[in-house]
Structure formats: structure tokens, C-alpha cells
Amino acid sequence: MNTKVTIAGVEFQNPIMEASGTFGSGMEYGEFVDLNRLGAVVTKGVANVPWPGNPTPRIAEVSSGMLNAIGLQNPGVEVFCNRDLKFLENYKDTRVLVNVCGHSAEEYIEVVDRLADESRVDMLEINISCPNVKEGGIAFGQDPKAVEEITRLVKKHAKQPIVMKLSPNVTDIKVMAKAAEAGGADAISLINTLTGMKIDVERQNFVLANKTGGMSGPAVHPIAVRMVYECANAVNIPIIGMGGVSTWEDAVEMMLAGATAVSVGTANFFNPTATVDILDGMIDYMKRKKIDNITDIVGIVK
Amino acid sequence: MKVKETAQIVASDKLAENIYSMLLATTASQYAVPGQFINIYCNDGSKILPRPISICEIDKELGTLRVVYRVVGKGTAEFSNLKPGDTVEILGPLGNGFPLEEGKAIVVGGGIGVPPMLELAKELTGDVTAVLGYRTDDLFLADNFIDAAAEVVFATDDGSVGVHGTVVDAMKENDLRADVIYACGPKPMLKGVAEYADSIGAKCYVSMEERMACGVGACLGCVCQSKEVDNHSHVNNKRVCKDGPVFLSTEVVL
């Protein structure tokens, strides 16, 4: 039985990763899961310099989901390389995807250039879809021309393969997927969070200091499956699927819809061992269904 | 060490209007120290985020943790309906806890900030005065503090028991002195306690609260403003769940 998947020439021991921003760089959840069992660790967004993020409250619960407005707090690429990448040296079986964020094209490029010679970085995930920062972030992800341009620019600088992370906050996500492909993306990942809002009826005010936040968790899963399916049928580059994946069934569903790999995000918050539990469930499914290669199920539901 | 496990409820009692106590059998008790908290997960899966609740008492021999909480929403309402023998998923112990310092100590709790001070009062080896603030004469846990502390001072919002006013008013009125003050309660109270501590030259530890998602330091949801750069993101944001919930009052912006 073979759980290996390959994306842009990078081989992953299995298709299960965690989703950027929900897992740090693995240090904290490393207490609960063996990071060496994951297909990949996908880091929190990294910028050129430290970002303080948004004021609090940054978190709100909604039915079967949550809103976050962290605002990409991160220590900047220098600290990240010296601390987080060094930590990840201890987990050689897992691949490392570094999620990159910026306010401008120049800021993305600065991070991409700094990471170019870091051997621990297997791939870059370019976040052009964060709904929680005013400039950059999602602004790049909602206009196909901007998606294509930033993809082309990043591709020119990057030494590692690039995954463009798409926003679901668009009319037609296929258009963005095609734009990323046209710009030279090696893969796409989706979905980032859906912009939402929660109002406290007693205080008659917003729950989040940022007013809006990105929705994630089990409630968004059907939307994510639909979008992965649409993109899989629109582009020829591999897809990393995410959005509400909480059980092995959810992960298998993503792959049947067309994802080559699957990220687990919010589920870590209610089940710290969600990633490896999902992997174990998927392996049992392969045994039961006599699936030799996990890649055999990618996109077979047409 | 942190454990994620199914804990069995040993006892569940109502202490006062909307205030409940729950005794949980869990191996987390073996690693817990006063001032830490546990994440309690709802059995109703539509409520996906854990509820952070402070540890009120630790019994390592019996292997139990006690939590005391106020029903404020759907999650805590669900917990209040649990019966002995029922189970809940928990993660913990989380956070840093109160450092046990030598010398004369004052432990200050306001409202639902009272419970976490109990285990601390029991474990401190020096002379302990407890200053407890309540809304009314519904003095939950007061008897436990009378057993645990050398002296107990009350403040109530309605003046029915002790000093009519805040815990800070009560400290001033009794001219309390100490080497160290520990406090848990609403932010304005923490600020007042920190100022009082400063005025008497005492060190002051405060336990902070913020909305959380992961509870383990990964998501950066629960930060509070710190005076110096934090060692995670190198900005001025410390994580309440991991770097706290207990901070020196001089470390954070109150």
C-alpha cells in the first residue's frame, strides 16, 4: 500500500498536512503528534519583518465553525529561519511548506528571496487570500490579473516550487485558479477562510475587534469540496485541498473531488491529534477498499 | 506535560446562582499547578472551540481536578447539566501557573476570578490573606478560603458582606501589606490591584483572560499587549494560553 503523493517533483510520504496558521511551525502540536508522520508541516504566514497582527478579540465561535482575525502576526523571516526552520531540521521525514505573506509584491519577493537557499524549505505557499489584512493579502487574490502577475513575479524569484493559496471570497474561483496556472504556479491550495461577521446581541457590537474575520471549520467543508472539484476540472496543476477537514472521510472526500493532498486546520483546535487520526483513518480506508496507491482516488468522482 | 483525554465527572454541584463546581477524574491532575487552566470541550460538536476554565483545586492522590465556573453561554450551560459518571473531553493542564513565592502573600479574586486563587492559597507556604470580591452575599467558596488562608477579607458590590466596594477598596480599608500579591478577575480590577501593589512595594502577579482557539500557543488568537517584545513573534504580544495566563503586572498593559 502506497500513501505517497508527488507535487511539483516534491515527494510527500502521505497526503496529510496541517493548514497554515493553525499549527505554528509544529512546536506546540509536536507535544501531541509525531511531526515525522505528517506529509508536511505548513507554517504560519511569514513576512519580511515581524507583524503585530490585529487587536483582540481575534477569535469568535460560530455554529460548527469559527471566525479568526489574527491579522498574520508573525516574527518575520529572519527569526523564522533561525528558529523555526532549525526546529524543523529534527523532522526529516516530513516536508516543509512555508506560507508567505506580504502587503506588497516587494514584500513577498523579499521573503521568497530570503528563503531561496534554505534547504529545509521544500515548497512555498503564497498567501494571496488572507481576509484579515487591509493591504496585500486578499487584494492580490480577488483579481485574476493581479493573481497572474504576482504568481509570475514570485515564480521568477523562487528557488522552490510555488503553491498559490486561493481565496474563496470570489465569484468564480476557477478564474483565479486558471490565472495562477497561467502565471506559472506549480500547484494551488484552497480554500482560505470565508469572510464572516458575528455580532453580540447583548452588547450590540461586533465580537471581533476587526469587525470581520475568516470563517473556517466543519461548516465550510462542503463549500471547500465544491471549489476543489471546480478547480480540479479547470486546471492541470495539482491541488492541495483544505477547508473544514476534521475526519478521514472529509479528507478522502477532498481527494475524490480532485485534491492531491489535504490540509487540516481548525480541527486541530478541537482535536490536537486530528492530523494523525485522519491519516490512520485514511490508511484503514485504503485497506478496506483495496486501494494500492492513494493517488488512484484523486479526482475520480467526475 | 499536557494530556488530552476523556475525563469522568466525579461530582457536579451548584454553588450559587449560575455558579457551578465540577470535580473531574483526570491524569492531568498529576501535572497541574495552581493558576493553570484546562480546556473543556463541549459534547455538542457544533460548539467546536474548547472552553478554558481555571483549576480551582488539585488532588494528586485522588487524581482529580476541581473547576468552578459561571454559566454565561451555551458551553458552560452544557457543563452545568453534566452528572457524575458523565464524561467530557479535556486538554491540560495549560498555561504557566502562579510562581509560589516566599513571604507574606495576598491572594485577590474578583467574581469568577475567585476559584483559581483557592489552590494557590492552599499551596503557598507563607502567611496568606485572601481578599475576595463578590456581587452579593452569595459567597461561593468562602468556607474553603477560611480553611486555606490565615485571614479572609470580603468586598461586595451591594455592601451586604464586608467592605462595600471593590477588592481594592477592601485592601486599602484594611491597610493590607505583603511581599507579593496574586490576582485574578476583570481587567479594571487587575489594574487597581497592580497599582495598590505598587503603592505598598509588593510584587504583583495577574492572571489574564482572552478568547482562545488552540489553547497551546499555536494560533496566536489569545494575545495580550506586553511591555517588552515577546519571544514568539518579537512584537509586543504575549500569548495568554502559553506565556500566561499569569504575568507580572509590570510585564503587560492592563
Ligand SMILES: Cc1cc2nc3c(=O)[nH]c(=O)nc-3n(C[C@H](O)[C@H](O)[C@H](O)COP(=O)(O)OP(=O)(O)OC[C@H]3O[C@@H](n4cnc5c(N)ncnc54)[C@H](O)[C@@H]3O)c2cc1C
Ligand atoms: C485562562 C482562562 C481561565 C478561565 N477560567 C474560568 C473559570 O475558572 N471559571 C469561569 O467561569 N470562567 C473562566 N474563564 C472564562 C470561560 O472560559 C468562559 O466563560 C467560557 O468559555 C464561556 O463559554 P460559553 O460557551 O458558556 O459562553 P459563550 O459566550 O457561548 O462562548 C462563545 C465562545 O466565546 C468564548 N468565551 C466566552 N467568554 C469568554 C471569556 N470570558 N474568556 C474566554 N473565552 C470566552 C468561549 O470559550 C466560546 O469559544 C476563563 C477564561 C480564560 C481565558
Ligand SMILES: Cc1cc2nc3c(=O)[nH]c(=O)nc-3n(C[C@H](O)[C@H](O)[C@H](O)COP(=O)(O)O)c2cc1C
Ligand atoms: C487561526 C487561523 C490562522 C490562519 N492563518 C493563516 C495564515 O497565516 N496563512 C494562510 O494562508 N492561511 C491561514 N489560515 C487559513 C487556513 O490555513 C485554512 O485555509 C482555513 O482555515 C480553512 O481550513 P480549516 O477549515 O481546516 O481551518 C488560518 C486559519 C485559522 C483558523
Ligand code: FES
Ligand atoms: S489560544 Fe491559540 S495561541 Fe493561545
